[in-house]
Amino acid sequence: MAQERSSSSNLFLNKRMRRLRHSQWMRDLVTETRLNPADLIWPLFVLEGEKQKEDVSSMPGVQRTSIDLLIEKVKEARDLGISAVALFPVVDQSSKSENAQESYSPDNLMCRAIAAVKAAVPDMGIIADVALDPYTSHGHDGLLDSDGYVMNDETVEVLMRQAVVQASAGADIIAPSDMMDGRVEAIRGALDTNGNMNTAIMSYAAKYASAFYGPFRDAVGSSSALKGDKKTYQMNSANKREALHEVALDIEEGADMVMVKPGLAYLDIVKAVKDEFQWPTFAYHVSGEYAMLKAASDNGWLDYDAVMFETLLGFKRAGCDGILTYCALDAAKLLK
C-alpha cells in the first residue's frame, strides 16, 4: 500500500478519517453494514402450463415461468443462500371474476406452485401474497360495492379464506398486501383455527399507493383491467406518522414481521419503523425500482452490479432485516 509521503504542509490533524479507508483490508475491517444472501427474498411470477417461459418487457431479466421451471429457479436461489421466495401467480383471464373466488380455491395455480416448490426444495422459505388483485376482473385488491369502492370487511372475509388455502398448501409466511383494515388479526385467527399456528405473517404494513408498481402489474397482467388507482386503501406518499400507526396496528394484530413498500423513496419510513418498534422489518425494492436500474444499465449509463449492490446496502443501513428484490439472484451470485 502506498505510504503517504511526509507532507510539506504544516497541517497537523490528529483525526484523519481517511486512515481507515487506506486499503481494502482496512475498509473491510471497519465495514458497518454487510449484505448477505440470507437477507434476500426473491419475488417470482408463476404461469400455468409446462415448460412455459415469458419475458416481462418492463422488467428486463425477469421471466414468468411455469411451475416446473420455477422449481429450477428456486433450487438455484437456495444453493446461493437466498432465504425465501415470494410467489405471485399470473392468473388466466378466464379464472378472474368480480368476487375473486379463484383466490381461495385449494387447487389454484398459487397453491399448486406452493406445494410443488415445497416438495422440491423443502428448506426454502415460501412467502405467499394475500390480496385479490390477481383474481379480480377489475384488478383491485378487494371486492367492489356498486359505486366501485373497495369494501373492507367483505374483502377481509375472502382474504382469510385465501390465506388458509395457501398455508394448507405449504406456505411458510402469509404476506397480506391488500391494506384492508383488520386483516392481520382476521388472518391470524383463521390460520390458527385451521391449525396453522406456525405459519408466520409478514404484513405489508406501510404500503403506499405508488406509481412504482407499474411493471409488476404488467407482469401479473392486472394493469389493463385496473380502473382508477388504489388510493382508498394504499397510503398517501406524503405521510409518515400514519405509517407508524399502520405498523403499530399490524404488530398488535399479530404480524410477525412488517414491511415497507416501495423501498428507495421510503427509506425514512423504514428507519422510523425500525427505530420505533424494533420488530423484524422488511422493505420491498419494487418492480419500478428494478426497472429503473435495468433501463439505465441496459443503456450503458449505470453499472448494474455496482448500483444494485449500493442500493441493497442502503436498505440494510436504513434498518431492513431483509429485502424483497428482483435483484436477489444477481446479488447472491455477486456475493458468492
Ligand code: PBG
Ligand atoms: C398486489 C401487489 C402489488 C405488488 C405486490 N403485491 C401491486 C399493487 O399493489 O398494485 C407490487 C410489487 C412490485 O411492484 O414489485 N397487491
